[in-house]
Amino acid sequence: MPRFDTLDSIDWASLRHAYGAASDIPAHLRNLTDPDQTVRLKALSALHSSLAHQGSVYPASLAAIPFLLELVADPDQSDRGDILEIVRFIAQGQSWHDSHQTLLQLVGID
Numbered sequence: 001m002p003r004f005d006t007l008d009s010i011d012w013a014s015l016r017h018a019y020g021a022a023s024d025i026p027a028h029l030r031n032l033t034d035p036d037q038t039v040r041l042k043a044l045s046a047l048h049s050s051l052a053h054q055g056s057v058y059p060a061s062l063a064a065i066p067f068l069l070e071l072v073a074d075p076d077q078s079d080r081g082d083i084l085e086i087v088r089f090i091a092q093g094q095s096w097h098d099s100h101q102t103l104l105q106l107v108g109i110d
Contacts, residue, residue, distance in 0.1 A: 002070040015060040018053030022060035057093030
């Protein structure tokens with residue numbers, strides 16, 4: 001079972017994700033250890049959409065990686081593949097500006 005030793009030492013409210021302040025990230029990470037699959041699936045969805053939204057990554061995305069990897073390392077974690085997918089999307093992500101550069105150019109914003 002992951003211990004998340006340093007999870008609460010991070011000032012998540014000062015970090016940003018796709019929807020604003022990342023103060024919700026610790027709860028989503030903890031919910032990935034819930035025995036209820038519905039709770040875990042909601043957490044997976046929330047983490048994916050907020051940390052790797054449409055190819056964009058954010059400061060909170062980087063801060064979440066050690067905890068996501070801690071979950072993946074847990075042999076009892078039934079959602080390891082899905083969590084690794086989030087890590088992969090973060091690793092392949094770009095800044096919001098880089099992800100949307102083509103769109104910005106289309107509307108005349110450089």
